[in-house]
Amino acid sequence: MNEKKTLDDQHYEKIIAEESICTQDHVVYEPPKSAMYETPMHYCPGCGHGVVHRLLAEVIEEMGIIQDVIGVAPVGCSVLAYNYLNIDMSEAAHGRASAVATGIKRVLPEKLVFSYQGDGDLAAIGTAETLHTCNRGENILIIFINNGIYGMTGGQMAPTTLANMKSTTSPFGRDVATMGSPLKMTDLVAQLPGTYYVTRHSVHKAGNVRKLKKAIVKSFEYQKEKKGTCFIEVVSNCPSNWKMTPVESNKWLEENMLPFYPLGDIKTPNQKEN
Amino acid sequence: MAKVYGDIVIDIEKCKGCELCVAACPQDSLEQSREVNSKGYLYIVKVQDNCTGCINCALVCPDGAITVYREVAGGKKKEVAKVKNVNKDMTITVDE
Ligand code: SF4
Ligand code: SF4
Ligand code: SF4
Numbered sequence: 001m002n003e004k005k006t007l008d009d010q011h012y013e014k015i016i017a018e019e020s021i022c023t024q025d026h027v028v029y030e031p032p033k034s035a036m037y038e039t040p041m042h043y044c045p046g047c048g049h050g051v052v053h054r055l056l057a058e059v060i061e062e063m064g065i066i067q068d069v070i071g072v073a074p075v076g077c078s079v080l081a082y083n084y085l086n087i088d089m090s091e092a093a094h095g096r097a098s099a100v101a102t103g104i105k106r107v108l109p110e111k112l113v114f115s116y117q118g119d120g121d122l123a124a125i126g127t128a129e130t131l132h133t134c135n136r137g138e139n140i141l142i143i144f145i146n147n148g149i150y151g152m153t154g155g156q157m158a159p160t161t162l163a164n165m166k167s168t169t170s171p172f173g174r175d176v177a178t179m180g181s182p183l184k185m186t187d188l189v190a191q192l193p194g195t196y197y198v199t200r201h202s203v204h205k206a207g208n209v210r211k212l213k214k215a216i217v218k219s220f221e222y223q224k225e226k227k228g229t230c231f232i233e234v235v236s237n238c239p240s241n242w243k244m245t246p247v248e249s250n251k252w253l254e255e256n257m258l259p260f261y262p263l264g265d266i267k268t269p270n271q272k273e274n
Numbered sequence: 275m276a277k278v279y280g281d282i283v284i285d286i287e288k289c290k291g292c293e294l295c296v297a298a299c300p301q302d303s304l305e306q307s308r309e310v311n312s313k314g315y316l317y318i319v320k321v322q323d324n325c326t327g328c329i330n331c332a333l334v335c336p337d338g339a340i341t342v343y344r345e346v347a348g349g350k351k352k353e354v355a356k357v358k359n360v361n362k363d364m365t366i367t368v369d370e
Pocket of ligand 2: 280281282298299300301302303304324325326327328329330331332342
């Protein structure tokens with residue numbers, strides 16, 4: 001009885017397998033395999049960090065630069081980025097990722113160097129390092145994940161927190177009169193002569209994910225041509241500390257973050273040459 | 275018109291049940307299951323057979339849990355363009 005059932009199962013499994021289109025010839029999208037470890041990421045469900053990690057790994061695989069790229073991980077939620085990206089990576093003290101990346105790039109100028117930083121890291125404690133790196137025009141890529149909050153430490157107010165946005169240290173909303181306006185780092189660095197390509201993206205929709213991937217490819221190309229600092233801001237979500245579901249947080253991002261942080265290129269090479 | 279068949283494979287151990295793929299799917303093919311994986315997340319299952327292989331779900335998935343397959347059935351195919359895609363070359367075909 002049991003055996004017959006197993007045979008039946010095998011039979012159906014075979015039919016399903018024959019009819020299935022899930023074969024290697026039909027793959028149109030596969031998550032990156034070589035530039036990323038199999039380890040599940042520790043990020044909260046729905047967090048934009050995962051998408052950006054995956055895109056970086058995809059670009060590195062497709063460009064075939066897995067041996068040539070060195071990343072610098074920040075302090076913040078993405079502090080363990082080196083556990084997921086199977087490339088050479090270094091860890092920097094809080095906010096100092098772009099300074100560490102500068103050092104790596106100067107010692108190994110033929111390598112492609114990027115720093116991956118959150119908003120608490122890049123826009124608060126690391127403002128000086130970031131501005132001076134961009135001002136010197138170091139030939140690196142800075143990826144800036146902006147979710148308007150300190151995620152890792154429990155949702156405190158960050159320099160990028162929107163006006164009237166609630167956080168654990170601004171429970172009545174960010175009061176612009178006493179706490180200042182949200183800091184637009186990306187617009188700031190676009191003013192500096194050293195930056196070559198400055199752009200703002202998001203990962204809340206499939207189309208935006210595709211655009212971000214193109215921007216990462218472009219930045220690595222520019223770095224190969226030694227053009228100057230490339231700066232990519234990714235407006236991202238933090239479902240845990242915004243206290244929303246991932247789907248709600250993306251909607252909130254679209255309605256509240258994007259009007260203040262509009263997407264698109266802020267400084268493109270053509271503009272600069274004109 | 276040739277018919278496009280898509281299919282996806284979800285790595286249920288990687289999935290964290292964030293439902294971003296459900297929101298991104300234009301075909302409403304996906305739904306949260308009633309069962310949990312070993313980490314306790316309600317993973318995602320495909321509930322309809324109308325996937326077109328548009329890869330939207332895989333693009334928005336933060337945990338890289340989705341692999342997408344696509345087959346274009348019927349019709350002769352004519353080559354219209356070759357695309358250089360970073361390091362991978364791709365050929366685009368249409369039906370004659
Ligand atoms: S705390 Fe926020 S930023 Fe950090 S992993 Fe969770 S959702 Fe992402
Ligand atoms: S590939 Fe497109 S149609 Fe198929 S499940 Fe994913 S989002 Fe839906
Ligand atoms: S987007 Fe990915 S992690 Fe989120 S529910 Fe879908 S398959 Fe799971």
